[in-house]
Amino acid sequence: MKNILVTGGNGQLGQAIQQIASQYPQFNLVFTTSAELDITQPAALETYFATHQPDACINCAAYTAVDKAEAEEEAAFLLNFQAVLNLSELCAKNNVQLIQLSTDYVFSGRQNVPYTENDDTDPETIYGSSKVRGEAVALGYNPDTIVVRTSWLYSEFGVNFAKRMRELMQEKQELKVVFDQTGTPTYAGDLATALLDILQYKATHPEAALGGIYHYSNEGVTSWYDFAVAIKELTQATTAISPVTSDQYPTAAKRPAYSVLNKEKIRQTFGITVPYWRDSLIKCLKNI
Ligand SMILES: NC(=O)C1=CN([C@@H]2O[C@H](COP(=O)(O)OP(=O)(O)OC[C@H]3O[C@@H](n4cnc5c(N)ncnc54)[C@H](OP(=O)(O)O)[C@@H]3O)[C@@H](O)[C@H]2O)C=CC1
Numbered sequence: 001m002k003n004i005l006v007t008g009g010n011g012q013l014g015q016a017i018q019q020i021a022s023q024y025p026q027f028n029l030v031f032t033t034s035a036e037l038d039i040t041q042p043a044a045l046e047t048y049f050a051t052h053q054p055d056a057c058i059n060c061a062a063y064t065a066v067d068k069a070e071a072e073e074e075a076a077f078l079l080n081f082q083a084v085l086n087l088s089e090l091c092a093k094n095n096v097q098l099i100q101l102s103t104d105y106v107f108s109g110r111q112n113v114p115y116t117e118n119d120d121t122d123p124e125t126i127y128g129s130s131k132v133r134g135e136a137v138a139l140g141y142n143p144d145t146i147v148v149r150t151s152w153l154y155s156e157f158g159v160n161f162a163k164r165m166r167e168l169m170q171e172k173q174e175l176k177v178v179f180d181q182t183g184t185p186t187y188a189g190d191l192a193t194a195l196l197d198i199l200q201y202k203a204t205h206p207e208a209a210l211g212g213i214y215h216y217s218n219e220g221v222t223s224w225y226d227f228a229v230a231i232k233e234l235t236q237a238t239t240a241i242s243p244v245t246s247d248q249y250p251t252a253a254k255r256p257a258y259s260v261l262n263k264e265k266i267r268q269t270f271g272i273t274v275p276y277w278r279d280s281l282i283k284c285l286k287n288i
């Protein structure tokens with residue numbers, strides 16, 4: 001396994017993979033933007049695969065605007081379902097190992113113990129529903145597909161909660177942040193390492209049956225409020241942060257109240273270590 005195509009190469013996860021690519025000289029990682037390779041266009045994908053012959057594909061392209069998706073169902077499903085169908089079909093036909101990214105928002109959040117890969121999905125948002133359909137079609141075309149669900153992704157790159165909080169803390173004297181949504185942040189740099197370690201494991205265990213769903217986030221549990229407070233403390237910001245309930249901070253999409261992911265399977269299968277969320281936040285804030 002040598003040639004790795006990373007779609008959505010300009011997104012935050014795509015850029016996080018770019019940042020560590022030189023640590024994996026055994027892989028020739030190629031990053032594509034939507035302008036270079038529009039994954040909603042089957043003909044463009046076919047031409048790309050015929051020309052570049054990837055051995056694996058990490059699909060980081062996605063529709064990720066959770067609130068906007070409520071009003072843009074078609075656009076969300078086009079990218080998170082239809083395009084995944086195109087990609088999966090082609091990967092299956094060409095024996096290309098696909099890694100498809102998914103989300104904790106596939107769960108409604110009614111559970112109060114960490115979600116395992118065997119728990120039923122029950123999304124309550126358009127974004128979550130579109131990602132569930134993407135998971136199903138990716139595994140349906142090829143059971144060897146590896147679906148990695150992650151949560152609360154943040155990084156130095158793109159648009160994310162941590163960067164937004166830092167900006168708001170510079171602009172505002174007071175912030176209100178929900179404290180009744182519990183989950184785990186994931187530093188995109190850690191996820192990027194996990195994904196390339198998975199491909200490395202696959203390369204050295206070509207016969208292993210590894211297909212299926214895996215959960216990966218950082219370790220530990222927090223709320224968006226506590227996440228914001230940690231950002232405030234670590235950056236010595238002076239903004240006042242008040243905890244509010246989701247009812248007091250209305251949004252178009254209803255986020256899960258609880259979406260902590262159980263990471264036992266990915267640890268056991270690939271020997272991946274999972275950093276504690278606060279340690280990774282410190283690392284990220286140093287880089288921003
Ligand atoms: N962000 C988060 O908090 C979380 C994300 N995830 C999942 O992780 C994955 C990566 O997310 P993240 O990096 O944050 O996403 P981003 O929103 O940062 O990036 C998505 C990328 O998709 C690309 N894209 C959009 N349309 C197309 C298209 N038609 N063809 C090809 N590429 C396209 C964009 O490329 P361009 O810039 O070139 O237009 C963009 O760079 C996704 O599957 C997401 O669902 C899971 C949990 C949490």
Ligand SMILES: Cc1cn([C@H]2C[C@H](O)[C@@H](COP(=O)(O)OP(=O)(O)O[C@H]3O[C@@H](C)C(=O)[C@@H](O)[C@H]3O)O2)c(=O)[nH]c1=O
Nearest residue numbers: 064066103104150151152153161176177178224249255
């Ligand atoms: C900016 C802000 C948000 N919030 C709330 C809104 C929401 O309930 C929660 C998170 O806000 P955001 O809208 O930034 O994050 P959100 O878009 O919900 O993030 C999600 O993105 C998708 C792509 C995923 O897959 C998920 O894992 C998750 O990371 O914090 C506040 O309470 N106060 C604030 O000032």
